[in-house]
Amino acid sequence: MEEKKIRVLVAKPGLDGHDRGAKIIARALRDAGMEVIYTGLRQTPEMVIQAALQEDVDVIGLSILSGAHMSLVPRILELKKRAKLDDVQVFLGGIIPEADAKVLLEEGVKAVYGPGTSTTQVVEDIRGLFGKA
């Protein structure tokens, strides 16, 4: 019997022009033995939730640099609730002001990572969710 792999959706909602950060995270999670579904740039909140549902992921990692996080993230959380994906955790990375991060954490985002976060930290946090730290 195979060990259950942690499946992570790495998604970039909104209009960001590049995805270097998201790719670095995807690669780091892969190297930590996780299966990462990477969907590329300019995803709508609907696309993010559809992908999370079809791929049966454990974690959604969002990367947003554009400043649109206060409209995109609540929308994604709302759609996630509607799709009954209650046990799927959302992580957020990007350029998120502290005050906004506080609000989003209250709304249900599991963790918010700013520039300079080590990939090891993200890997450990995700593993921690599954008791594999």
Next chain:
Amino acid sequence: MTDLTQAVLNGDRRALARLITLVENDTGEGQQALDGLFRDTGKTHVIGVTGASGAGKSSLVNCLVEEILKREPDKSVAVIAVDPTSPFSGGAVLGDRIRMRAIADNPHVFIRSMASRGALGGLAQNTQAVSLVLDAAGYDPIIIETVGAGQSEVEIASLAHSVIVVEAPGLGDDVQAAKAGIMEIADILVLNKADKAEVDAAEMALRSMLAMGFPSKEEGMWVPPILRTVATNGEGIAEVAAAVHEHSAYLHQSGNWQKRDQIRLQVLLRGLLEKKHHQEWEEFIHRDEFQQVFDQVIERELAPHAAAERLYTDSFLKNSH
């Protein structure tokens, strides 16, 4: 029938995704559910899409699904996209959805990415099992995209009713086309990136390869068509969808549909037997006995065949009785 399988048959996509995970991970619950659904399988047209990495498989699948739904809007189409697992970490980056934007949030489409998890034939070990779940759930057709295939990743031929091999100009000369393997399993040959300059030379290579493979054309024989496409703008896709349709009709008329179905089931059954065998092997050849024999192999005191024979008779046969 469990609640989960009932929900899958009722069209619950969340339940479907869950069940696929259970089947992919080879859990007892997944195996049981699959056996429960087995009677509801066997009607779906399974289409394989294979070819070298970068030939444009995912982009082709994206437009092909769009085209199929344009022709038959009531259908539900599933895509299984396989990407390789890292041999070092066991992790994977599954990126086929990047090229499937146009169908990503279509309610008639279900896309599932699978990591190969160490299997070498271009698919994952449980890809067929997952396709049976989608089959039972009423998806038709099911399109299976293999990992970027070189020459020997031909497992898809025993799993799909129709195999599309995607080629692109500039990937190799006509000797590559003449080699055995992946070219031989094509039911439909797609020459993608047909807006590139070298497309005529590439088509000529494919044609001469086909002419060698099919020296004389008998009545009612299927000869793979060569179709030019530009998957990034949809050019030539209608012809590919038509060819898929024709191939399905041909399989039904010629009786080859049943033949292919039998091959699929035989591969499935043999695979399960092999897995059971492997489990027994691990159980009955104890680790210390293996190490003892292996140490002699390292010292060159015992040759590999003799060592295998000794482990089989002295450990496996003895311990399993």
